[in-house]
Amino acid sequence: MKKIPEILYLKSARNAEHYNLQEALLKAVSTSFATEYKLTELRDSYASLFEKEDSIYLQNKAFADTKELSDKDAVRDRLFRLVKLTIQSKQLSLIPAEVAAGDKLAFAMKPYSTAASKPDAENTAMVSDFVKKLQSDEYSSYVQTLGLTEVVASLKTANDEFAELYSRRADEKRVRTVTETLLQVRPQVDDAARKLFEAINAIYMVSEVIEKDAAKMAAIGAVIDAINAEIVQFSETLSRRGIGSKAKVDPDDKPLIPPEEGGGGEDDRPVIE
Structure with missing residues (x-):
């Protein structure tokens, strides 16, 4: 069964790594998809929090003006x-x-x-x-x-x-x-993403186990695949820095991410640049 897994090592990600991941994950769940499967409220909450991260991250790199x-x-x-x-x-x-x-x-x-x-x-x-x-x-x-x-x-x-x-x-x-720093906002973004992905997992499970709706499974499965591909890429990026292990993909396209191993020698505090 397709499933979006928990994303590990988020706290160890650098600002750019975290930003790029969340930007890609949000794009993977389109507004039309959210509307069709009644996920608009969850996606909007996620998008709103990511906008805060986006604003702070970009301003930290270079002010808009x-x-x-x-x-x-x-x-x-x-x-x-x-x-x-x-x-x-x-x-x-x-x-x-x-x-x-x-x-x-x-x-x-x-x-x-x-x-x-x-x-x-x-x-x-x-x-x-x-x-x-x-x-x-x-x-x-x-x-x-x-x-x-x-x-x-x-x-x-x-x-x-x-x-x-x-x-x-x-x-x-x-x-x-x-007021608001990346240290405060990043965990909020992560939590909003988790809630949205849990809902997507639940809808897919219902469509597969109860409804047995092939078309619905294909549509939701495509979104899950896109999200999981970004998670794999994220884990590969971190593994090159010695954080965790590179995620693998099982036959059902769900990333298999080894359990936490202490973050490759780093602590669990967000790496705020």
Whole structure:
């Protein structure tokens, strides 16, 4: 009789291994299949919990707005470089007023000249201070002489937008760390999957033993086979790291996974990266 077995060594799986397994298992049980066999509530619960794991896992790898942050940083750096190069070029001007303004602003810029090469937080702070200085009464007239008033205003806007996004990104990380972590979510996902698979096993058993419905057995059996194939792949991945033994498949396509052997020398705590 086809059956989805208990999935062993889940606690020893690395985050990526656990994520990839659960993603594949959820895909194996389609929404249409769940609807047909009245498993929607169980699948929805599983999917909802996996969405939490998905969100946290992907954010741990890279925040969703990383590209946006990089793009805003690039805009800011181009504007900063434009100000810097304009000041330097005006120091070579044939117009005395521009040379004087260029010299004044070059002096003002000296402490901030390497801002673009600094880490994000330091870069932001340096540009913010630099803009304040250029927009102050002491330097604003020189900025105007070099035609940089609008450019400096644009630099301020770009820096403020970067700072806002960077701060939001930090807040998301802080909230995530305080509330829900993978350490908490992974066992919840595992439990939801177990309940769904137990229900699938029960429906298959009824169709085989009581109803003797060949078409129904074939449909449910195909899903069981797909799930079991992912379990075999998962066990193979772990066995290569010395955790457990490689699952085998009996003639009825049910993975035969040897009993727990202590996790290959590792403890049972989730491997949270």
